Amino acid sequence: MTALTEQLAEGLNSPICLTWEWTYACDLQCVHCLSSSGRRDPDELSTEQMKDVVDQLAEMQVFYVNIGGGEPMLRPDFFEIVEYCVEKGVGVKFSTNGGRINAETAKRLASMNYVDIQISLDGVDEVTNDAVRGEGTYARVRTAMNHLRDADFGQFKLSVVMTRENVEQVDAYEALANEYGAELRLTRFRPSGRGIETWHDLHPTQAQQVELYHWLLARPQVLTGDSFFHLSALGEALPGLNLCGAGRVVCLIDPVGDVFACPFVLHDEFKAGSIHGEGGFRAVWQTSDLFTSLREPSNPGACGSCGSFDACGGGCMATKFFTGLPLDAPDPECVFGHGETALAELEANGGAVRPGVSKDHSKPIGFGKKRIPVSIL
Amino acid sequence: MTATLAPFDADRHWRLHERVALRPEPFGALAYHYGNRRLTFLRSPDLVTLVELIGDQPDALSAFVAAGIDPARWPSFEKALTSLVAGEFLVGDDHVTEVENSSPSVPESETSSRP
Numbered sequence: 001m002t003a004l005t006e007q008l009a010e011g012l013n014s015p016i017c018l019t020w021e022w023t024y025a026c027d028l029q030c031v032h033c034l035s036s037s038g039r040r041d042p043d044e045l046s047t048e049q050m051k052d053v054v055d056q057l058a059e060m061q062v063f064y065v066n067i068g069g070g071e072p073m074l075r076p077d078f079f080e081i082v083e084y085c086v087e088k089g090v091g092v093k094f095s096t097n098g099g100r101i102n103a104e105t106a107k108r109l110a111s112m113n114y115v116d117i118q119i120s121l122d123g124v125d126e127v128t129n130d131a132v133r134g135e136g137t138y139a140r141v142r143t144a145m146n147h148l149r150d151a152d153f154g155q156f157k158l159s160v161v162m163t164r165e166n167v168e169q170v171d172a173y174e175a176l177a178n179e180y181g182a183e184l185r186l187t188r189f190r191p192s193g194r195g196i197e198t199w200h201d202l203h204p205t206q207a208q209q210v211e212l213y214h215w216l217l218a219r220p221q222v223l224t225g226d227s228f229f230h231l232s233a234l235g236e237a238l239p240g241l242n243l244c245g246a247g248r249v250v251c252l253i254d255p256v257g258d259v260f261a262c263p264f265v266l267h268d269e270f271k272a273g274s275i276h277g278e279g280g281f282r283a284v285w286q287t288s289d290l291f292t293s294l295r296e297p298s299n300p301g302a303c304g305s306c307g308s309f310d311a312c313g314g315g316c317m318a319t320k321f322f323t324g325l326p327l328d329a330p331d332p333e334c335v336f337g338h339g340e341t342a343l344a345e346l347e348a349n350g351g352a353v354r355p356g357v358s359k360d361h362s363k364p365i366g367f368g369k370k371r372i373p374v375s376i377l
Numbered sequence: 378m379t380a381t382l383a384p385f386d387a388d389r390h391w392r393l394h395e396r397v398a399l400r401p402e403p404f405g406a407l408a409y410h411y412g413n414r415r416l417t418f419l420r421s422p423d424l425v426t427l428v429e430l431i432g433d434q435p436d437a438l439s440a441f442v443a444a445g446i447d448p449a450r451w452p453s454f455e456k457a458l459t460s461l462v463a464g465e466f467l468v469g470d471d472h473v474t475e476v477e478n479s480s481p482s483v484p485e486s487e488t489s490s491r492p
Contacts, residue, residue, distance in 0.1 A: 012407075091414075
């Protein structure tokens, strides 16, 4: 670790990168959804409560928030809260499945100078994308992208979760992003939410990860949200801070106001508190027991004897947790295969006990459009 | 021991870009540029002091003195200021102030640092 990352690991007055999920409601049922979204939660924050959170973030000088869900545009007060954020000096970057981007909303978004959009697409063709995101979604996203272009929105981000099926399409993604003047953002598939079950069949293979590492190394302009820091153990570090930021520089506020260590650990074990508690979000960020413990030096555990521990820090906490590994085990996708060995040992000893989801908002199977079974992949 | 090292011109007036915000942190401060969405780390309290008062001084050298920075350390501060100029966190008098059309805010582009 550098001197800077050591300091960052001890925590900051406010998060650098705050993810705020606005609703669990979603019209899609993506097989890798990290928040198991689908149905709205009756306890989701009201418009007034949302604005109160924005006030707190502005006071803490949180420069910008990453808005997600669920599908945030399904909130009837979506534009009202976005405008309130902008008014308070809290920048907005929101992730959307594109379903609510039409000619009218695209124009409205384009008129707001301080809003960035990340639009999700998980395959460069209909077959690959729709197997993950649902039937008809490829065509729908392309329509949404066309609306943004027609409305002169400017540069948006095309966001792709890397899977075994789409990781070899990266050149085509780059071309597609270029065609729209968009930025390309590739992120790691974590076994969170509905991904707990699907990750094992869909996460990139070791060989694919090595390819991806070299591809990314040659393209520092491709955004990754620093999500592939486990690959830095292969040699030269990828751009970014290269550390697990959970509770240190990153956290998540969920749609009902619960605060978690990162967007990929929506589980009671990583719940630090609630914005409804005394002192609000600031108290959770600055004094919660969970965040305090995450800011202490981590135990290298099984990785202690590996010469690359300084490069990867043992990898991603969420990925270990939801595959049933202890937090001081190697990352399941450790580039040296130590994680695969650890998982195989778990299997040999009676099978991994994988934690479930603490808050599952998935729609019942058969509700609306059918979820496409992973087996057809 | 003055502006001989870098392309940084310590003899001219510099100021923070009008859309840059500083947030105090244990290591110094985080600087965020609402215009180009860059985020950067000011990694010492002295650098923060320097950046905060640089706009009120006629030139950068005067700012070094005003911030009480030992001349032996000036080259390293010039280096830090050079990268702040490159990221448009600091601008010179030739910079045209942008039209104030709203309170500033935009997410970082994940360019200079990506947590």
